[in-house]
Every structure is written in C-alpha cells, then in structure tokens.
Amino acid sequence: MSKSVVLATQNITAGYGGHPAINDITVELREDEVLCLIGHNGAGKSTLLKCMFGLLGSESGVITIDGQVTTKETAREIADRGVAMVPEGRGVFPSLTVRDIFSLGMHAAGVPKKEQSDRVEWVLEILPAIKEFMNRPAGTLSGGQQQMVSIGRALLNRPRILLMDEPSIGLAPKLFQDLLAPIRALQQREKLSILLVEQNVREALKISDRAVVMKSGAMIWEGLPDELQDNERLMELY
Ligand code: ATP
Numbered sequence: 428m429s430k431s432v433v434l435a436t437q438n439i440t441a442g443y444g445g446h447p448a449i450n451d452i453t454v455e456l457r458e459d460e461v462l463c464l465i466g467h468n469g470a471g472k473s474t475l476l477k478c479m480f481g482l483l484g485s486e487s488g489v490i491t492i493d494g495q496v497t498t499k500e501t502a503r504e505i506a507d508r509g510v511a512m513v514p515e516g517r518g519v520f521p522s523l524t525v526r527d528i529f530s531l532g533m534h535a536a537g538v539p540k541k542e543q544s545d546r547v548e549w550v551l552e553i554l555p556a557i558k559e560f561m562n563r564p565a566g567t568l569s570g571g572q573q574q575m576v577s578i579g580r581a582l583l584n585r586p587r588i589l590l591m592d593e594p595s596i597g598l599a600p601k602l603f604q605d606l607l608a609p610i611r612a613l614q615q616r617e618k619l620s621i622l623l624v625e626q627n628v629r630e631a632l633k634i635s636d637r638a639v640v641m642k643s644g645a646m647i648w649e650g651l652p653d654e655l656q657d658n659e660r661l662m663e664l665y
Contacts, residue, residue: 430457432494433620434479434510434588439488441478442644447486448474449644456588459618461611463631463652466641472624473515475641476590479622480512481505492588506536511586513577515593515624521566525557525576528565532580550579553609570597574606582613588620595627603630610634632656 434456442448449471456462466472477483479490481502490498492508502512519528529550533543551558554575560568565576574594581589589610595603611634614621625631632638632652640648640655 430459432456433458433492434622435491436475436479437489437491439475439478439485439490441474441483441485441488447644449478449641452488452641452644452646454639454646454649456620456622457637458620459614460636461614461621461623461634463628463635463638464622464624464641465626465628465631465638468626469643470641471644472641473592474644476512476592476622476624479505480510480590506584506586509585509587510590511581511584511588512590513581513592513594515596519565519573519576519580522564524564525561525568525579528576528580529583533583536584538583546583546585549585550582553582553613554579571602571606574598578606578610586619588622589614590622590624592624593626594623595625595630598627600627600630603627604633607631607634628655 432455436452436454439452440447440450452475464472464475474483478485481497481500481504485498489496492505492510497505497508523531529547530543533546538546557575557579560572565573568576578594594606598606610621613619623631623635632655635652638650638652638655639646
C-alpha cells in the first residue's frame with residue numbers, strides 16, 4: 428500500500444524581490460519517511476523549506492498539509508499543524524542557556540506550562556548528550572552541540588513533520604551520523620515524516636527513504652537513495 432502524502436507543494440514558484448529562486452516545484456513528503464533534498468549552494472533548497480513553513484510567501488502554486496491548503500498560513504499556524512523546522516545555521520541565541528532556549532521555544536509554541544518538563548525529559552531521552560550542557564550558554568557550545576540543541580528545540584513541539592535545513596553544516600561525517608542516528612530511530616518509532624536538506628549527500632542518503640535533487644531553482648531528479656549512491660549518476664545530475 429502506498430504511503431499517504433502529509434505535505435506537498437504543487438508548482439510552487441517563489442523568490443526575493445521579484446526574482447524567482449525556485450520555479451514550479453512539485454514535491455511530496457509522505458508519512459513515515461525521510462526524504463532527502465540535495466543540491467548545490469543556491470539551488471533553492473532553503474527557499475523551498477521557508478515556503479513550506481510559512482516564512483516566505485510564494486508567487487504561484489499551492490502548498491498542502493494533510494490535503495488542506497496552507498499556502499498563505501503563518502509559521503505559527505503551520506507549527507500548530509504539527510510541523511517543526513530546524514533552520515540553517517542552528518538559530519540558537521548565544522547568550523541564552525540551553526534550558527532557557529527550550530523554555531522560550533515552548534512558550535512561543537504555546538506548550539502548556541504543566542507539560543513543559545515532560546517534553547524536555549522526552550527530548551533528553553532522545554538526545555541524552557544535551558543533559559551535560561543544559562545550563563550552559565549556547566554560544567559556548569561546539570557546533571555539533573549547538574546543532575543538537577536546535578534539533579532538540581524543534582522536537583519539543585512534538586512534530587509529526589520535521590523540516591531540517593542542513594544539520595550537518597560544520598560537522599565531521601562521524602558527528603553527523605551520531606546526531607542523525609537517534610533522529611532516524613525516533614522517526615521510525617513514531618512514524619514521523621522528515622524532509623532533510625543536505626549537502627553531505629553520502630551520509631544523508633544512508634538514513635533516507637527517498638531523494639530529490641534540485642538545481643538552479645528546479646527539481647531535476649527524484650528516486651531512491653540507492654540509485655544515487657552510484658557516483659557517476661550523482662555527477663551527471665550535478
Ligand atoms: P545553500 O545550500 O547555500 O543554503 P540553497 O539551496 O538553500 O543554498 P537558497 O538559500 O534557497 O539556496 O537560495 C536560492 C537563491 O535565492 C540564491 O540565488 C540566493 O542567493 C537567493 N536568496 C536566498 N535568500 C535570499 C534573500 N533573503 N534575499 C535575496 N536573495 C536570496
């Protein structure tokens with residue numbers, strides 16, 4: 428039986444100051460899968476994620492979540508539908524402690540006070556290394572630790588759909604795997620849907636169910652990770 432589509436864009440065109448950065452993008456994220464989105468710098472990957480998460484309006488096209496049109500919804504409305512985003516560049520406030528970042532995130536998402544400590548506990552079960560630096564300002568953490576905090580903050584909203592924008596930036600492949608392995612385990616256990624934007628293609632494909640490739644604002648390929656593992660095929664697409 429084919430999996431149902433949880434988030435879809437149909438012919439989305441969007442950009443900045445009247446210049447389209449993505450053109451006519453149609454993509455489907457299905458239930459219980461990791462979809463890897465790859466492409467060079469400037470291909471339009473972040474722009475697509477921003478549109479999906481209500482951070483950037485589109486010029487044309489339609490975005491749906493669970494079949495409902497969300498094209499004009501705000502990030503808060505989209506978050507309320509069970510979507511969370513891990514932004515590119517970590518997005519943690521350097522002067523705040525991890526604990527404060529988590530509190531602020533839950534406050535912004537409207538998580539009831541009485542649920543907040545359970546949520547934090549739950550995230551610490553998934554990413555236990557965070558326990559060691561809960562009380563440190565994020566600015567004093569390593570890149571990998573900050574990335575963990577950024578992912579942890581997104582998970583606090585208990586999303587069904589997680590949009591991750593280049594979590595591997597600045598991380599060695601081994602660290603990246605250490606970070607993604609628990610996320611993949613969580614995804615499989617809870618049947619989450621994850622859209623993973625990555626340039627660290629080889630590592631990302633290892634934990635992906637399907638892959639799409641973007642180039643110069645267009646979607647140029649869609650298929651199974653195994654088909655891309657072959658070097659030549661990958662080079663051709665780039
Ligand atoms: P990267 O891997 O470098 O993050 P990307 O595939 O995510 O790249 P985008 O960040 O979506 O690519 O950028 C797509 C295009 O849109 C690029 O040409 C970029 O210069 C342009 N762009 C991105 N953000 C802005 C902005 N805020 N204002 C103007 N142009 C932008």
